[in-house]
Amino acid sequence: MLVKQKIRSLLVSAVGMCMAAIVLTVSCSANPASATTVYADTKRSEAITKETISLLEGLQSANRQVSAAILPSVVTLSVTEIKKVRNPLSGDGFPWFFFGMPNQENGEKSDDKDSGGQEYKAEGMGSGVIVRKSGNTYYVLTNQHVTGSAEKITVKLYNGHTAEGKLVGGDQRRDIALVSFESTEKDIVIAELGNSEAVEVGDIVFAVGSPLGYVSTVTRGMVSAVGRSGGPNNNINDFIQTDAAINQGNSGGPLVNIYGQVIGINTWIASSSGGSQGLGFSIPINNVKAAIDSLISDGKLKYGWVGVQLVSADETMLKALKVEDKAGALAIDVFLSSPAFKGGIRPGDFVIKLNGKEVKNVDQLVRDVGDLRSGSTAEFVVIRDGAEQKLSVKIEERDQKIVTDSSKIWPGFVPYELTEDVRDKLKLDKKQNGVLVTNIRNKTPAVIVGLKSGDIITAVNDTPVNNTREFYRELSKAKKEVWFDVLREGQMLSTLRFKF
Structure with missing residues (x-):
């Protein structure tokens, strides 16, 4: 009897312990916070302060706002161009070349009698930005090397809709072109043009376009340098240099400042691989503002002509003329009977100002003279024999026949x-x-x-x-x-x- 009571007591104790264990197990499973297991969706880093998060959220919000402001103005251009190359069987050179690269013969047709040539359709893609509206007509600014002498252009808008584009005109010296399209849509946004003269090294910028066919791509970087020269096709632009990623297909797209304003047109990259290496170059928007009106009205740029051949004098020449401490451009030759000659500009004059604007270098003066309207009068300030002189010159339109007439170049x-x-x-x-x-x-x-x-x-x-x-x-x-x-x-x- 005593033994049975002891067995019963042991059984009761065992059951009690099991029940306690069961309760403990259920309790642990229902309360993860008390377990050693950590779940990713509940982990919060204490190393990131609220101040840091607030700062980054502000930066992220700024990126979103700038992107949202410019993207509706950026389009993708699909271009078909008729080109002509020599028959590869004629042995006159390698027949293939890439579409969209600046080329002096871009769009020009060979003599029809050239039996060694054959036509083919070249297709390419680039970017553009809507800069003007007139009624239901919209105008897209892009690069000339994107459009060439296009036979067909398709404009793809940010909202995915497409429209047939028309080549309004272009200019190879500045590598810009204007494309128009018709639309009755109400949500098409015109980009705001900024002031590229105010751009400084270190400014935050955004590059927008369709690199490698990826439409509506935004990359961010900073202005690495301003006033860069060079680039393809011996153009007369200076350039804004940026490390914002730019690749093939970005050409013609805008470079944008933190205010959502277009300050440049992305044009070329310096690369050993063909891809972005942080060396992208954009045409300053101030270089082409006046050109937009000329392309719309005339289909081309009518360059103002003065009739002076300019050089960047070397140190020896600058010292000889006593202008080594001045920025400007040296008139090495003047066309006889030209506006410059009639206005009193002579060989050896060192041009330091045009219409009150200081001359930084030869390329800038060439651009500024080209922007002058035929029939207008411009005031040049030159240094001659150590003294400044103001000269008034009536501008004429550039005529290629006159420009190439060597008999008029003096001396x-x-x-x-x-x-x-x-x-x-x-x-x-x-x-x-x-x-x-x-x-x-x-x-x-x-x-x-x-x-x-x-x-x-x-x-x-x-x-x-x-x-x-x-x-x-x-x-x-x-x-x-x-x-x-x-x-x-x-x-x-x-x-x-x-x-x-």
């Missing part, structure tokens, strides 16, 4: 300072004065009067000249005719007289 050679190094190389007397004749151009007055490269000009119209500055001074005084006294192979002689 048609580049005078160079007789430095000690030049005297040594030419084995001249160390006391020899004058200027060295270099870079004579064919069919120019310099050839007509009998000058030869290597001549030393010692006098202009019988007035002795000791250096480049004195040479240009006397040349600018000439009114009706000019002749030179020169030293050639140890002999003194006078040239023929050139009459204006």
